[in-house]
Amino acid sequence: MAGGNSTISGCSDAALKQLSSQITCDAQMVSSFGKSMGEKMWRVNALQLASAILAGLIVGIGIYGQRYRHHRFTRFIFLGATTLFLPVVSTVLSMGAGSNAYALWRHDSPLLSDAIPILFFGYMKQQWSQETSHHGELTVAEDAPPPLLVMGEEKRHVEKQPLGYVFKDDSWTTSHNNGLVTIDRVWRLDNMLPTSTLKPQKNLCFSFALFKLLRCRFARYKVTNNAGSKDALSFFWSLLLKDDQHDRVFLVISDELSFLHDYYYSSLPVYYSKYWLPILGIFISLLCIACCVLLITMLVRLVATEGYLPQIFCSVFCIQEQLVSNTWGEYYGSWYLDLVPVFLLLVLVMMAEVRDIASYICSNWTKVALICHLVHRASSQHSSLLKKRCIGRLLRCRCRVMKHWDEKIGQCSILEIRPSTTLLVPLRRLLHLPDQKKKVKVPAAVKVCIMEKLRSSRNGHLSNGTSCLRRRGQIGERLLWACNNKSTSRTILTWHIATSILEVRYTHLDDEEQGSSPVSSTNYKIAATRLSRYCAYLVTWCPELLPDDDEWSGSLYEDVKKDAERALAGCVAGGSLTPEAKCQHLIELLAANAKHEVLKEGARLGEQLVELMAEGDETAVWKLMAEFWSEMILHVAPSDNLKGHKEAIARGGELITLLWVLLFHAGIISRPGEEDVVAATSAGAV
Known part of the structure; x- marks a missing residue:
């Protein structure tokens, strides 16, 4: 034993090197090792890029998507990104941790009040x-x-x-x-x-x-x-x-x-609790931007001087019968793949800080604070001309990102002459989602009609459309039956169907631009049709803001919509028919095939309105429809549903919420008879 030991210990380094040089590595094993390392590097780089994208979604939606982060889809994306971010980062870190069967190290880099x-x-x-x-x-x-x-x-x-x-x-x-x-x-x-x-x-x-x-x-x-x-x-x-x-x-x-x-x-009210907090916030944002610019400059300079650098350098060797072969180096990955997420995050941070600076400079809170500063200095004669000019320029600053309400209203329609055939339709029905919506900018005609109707309601009397009908004498009396429903949602859908029938009959007005005269047929039709579709949108998308039970209103819309699609299965959508023939064909189909009472009543009302158009002045009928829908939207606006309107404000605002606030400041906080019902209910509960 001793002799054996002495023989081994007596081997020279030269002999060991000679033995090591004689050991050969299996080519398939070396290829498999290289392939596994390459796959792992791509997996790590992909996860790094994914983590940067997820961070971008979190910060971007959180900062730039104030109006949209309360919508279902955006909220799903935001919560999904927040949920996946930590597991992805943890996976990236864990893939480089632990013991391995080969030597592995990262390439050193010089830059890693209530x-x-x-x-x-x-x-x-x-x-x-x-x-x-x-x-x-x-x-x-x-x-x-x-x-x-x-x-x-x-x-x-x-x-x-x-x-x-x-x-x-x-x-x-x-x-x-x-x-x-x-x-x-x-x-x-x-x-x-x-x-x-x-x-x-x-x-x-x-x-x-x-x-x-x-x-x-x-x-x-x-x-x-x-x-x-x-x-x-x-x-x-x-x-x-x-x-x-x-x-x-x-x-x-x-x-x-x-x-x-x-x-x-948002955190803006907290910042404006002290006058120096916005200044401090701007200073911190500028400091962050300067740091990001400095880091980006250093990274660009490093890329220009160093050129290509690997992410990992591996010393590869084989072991055979306790003898180690000669080693050789293998390079994997490119450090550009490390720099891409870093660049993305630095740019994102800069964008976030720029947005914060814009929020301070262009914010309405800043403008109110400056006006109040001028009020305090109004009696002083020491205000310099330069100071006034600077304040004037700040007051004129505007930023579209800071705009809260986009002045758009949702639009839905029950009578679809050209129904959508995309895969989203059966998917929405399977998931019991509301009807598809689109948004349009609020036309000036809608604002004018609502304001005119509000001026006539200064006494607080809000009707569901009956006032404008009674003022028309016998013509209006013929239509009062369609307003006698106790359900507001049912009345809305009945008149919405009738308005849609009128749209089919008078499509020539769609080709005309909004008239400059407030009494033109085009303006009245624009106001009536936009408000009609918006009220239908409220029934299916925001039923909690209406007087009726929200679940009942939503189910009513779905039932009427399904019955309308079934009844209009044979409706001719081509352009061969004239508007008059197409309208008559639509009324006949609804009268013959409709099963739901709301759809029947809507078809009956639409036929009456078409007859009124043929008997009298076209402008007068469209004016009547515009007045009706203006009365209806003002009638449903007052409510005590603070939670519903608060959620609507979080989503970016709704026209009905704006009217709810407008009526509140005008001294109208409830519908006629509503306070008596609430008082009687409270007394009964006591």
Whole structure:
């Protein structure tokens, strides 16, 4: 044994090297090793790229998709990316960990506040008490607004009373040198900035004041008629509900909803709690952008100097009978595949920071803060011209990414003359999804008709279309039967079917552009058809915002839709028939094949409307339809479903939510008779 040991220990290094050189590696084994390493590298690189894409989806949807991340599909993508991100990253890390049958190392590289609504509510109560102490009724005009609060109430000394927090003193009624910024002070800034710059910002401050009042509604305070302020209610009507002011009305309310959206679904209100927080945020964003630019520059310089570098260098050798063969090196992968995810993430971070900077500079919150700053400095004579110019430019900044409501409304139709034949139709039915929708921009004709109808409802009387019918005398009386349903959804679908029949009869109006005259047939048809399809969209997509039970409304739409598809199976969709013949053919098919009562009633009503068109003025009938749908959308808008409207605001906003807020500020918070029903129900429960 000893001799054997001495023989082995006496072997020279040269002899061992000679023996090692004589050992040969199996070619198939070496090929298999190289193939497995190549596959593993591609798998790691693919997972790295997937992790970068998932991170991009998470950050992109979270930052840029505020309107869309509450939709079903976008929410599914966002949650899926969030769920898969950590497992993918963990898999990438684990693939390089643990013991292996070969030596492996990475190539070294030189770079590897809730009390404000209660404050505000008490302030409105104080204002109401001051108004009632005056003799006679106050006259409020556009140039003399009431002192609605914009900013500064959080700095005042308050005390708690039975109806909420109120100011300890009444100095706000006699002097404005108390830190409060009110709408009447904003209206007196005409000498500070050009009118073209200041007028939109006045409306924005008014939206901000209304937003604070709307927060009281969401906080479940009993707020009616602008918290009891007669001046605020009178100012709202005199300022907004004038001729040719429909765009201004919609802009003020949409800005108000954008403030509400930011308050509940973004961090902007937190940043604007202190004046220096936005400045700090911009500084941090600029610092992050500078770091990203520096890293990208260094990576580009490294690529230019180093050229191609592998991701992994392996020393390969074979072992045979405890002897090791000579080693040789193998390179796998390219470090460009490591750099691609890094570049993507750095670019994504830069885009996110740029968006944050834009949100600070172009945000409506910034503009309101600047206007309030001007109000505080209005009495000072030391404001430089350069400072005013800088503020004016900031106030004119706009960013489409920051826009909350896209001014579009959903459209659905029960009577599809050319039904879709794609695979999505049976899939939607199998999964019990709502009817397919499309969105169109809200036409000016729709806004005009709604505003005209709202002006005639200042007394708070909202009808489901019966008012405009009764005003037409005998012609309207013939159609009242279609409004006698106790179900709002059933009435909507009946009139929607009838409106769709009229569309088939008068298709020639589709080729005309929207007329400049508000009394043209084209404008009335646009208003009637867009509102008809939007109400049908509400029945199937947003039934919770309607008066009826949402599940019942959705099932009613599906039943009528299926019956309409069955009844119209033989409808001629070609262009050989004239519009009159096509309309008559449609009515005959519905009358003969319809089984659902709503479909039968819709066909009957459509036939009556076609007869009215033949008997009288075409414009008058389309005007009647536009008035009916304007009354209907205003009738269904008031509601106490705060949760439903809050979810709609999170999705980007709905026209019915905008009208709900508009009616609230106009002093209309419920449908006729609804308060009595609620009171009777509450009394019965007690």
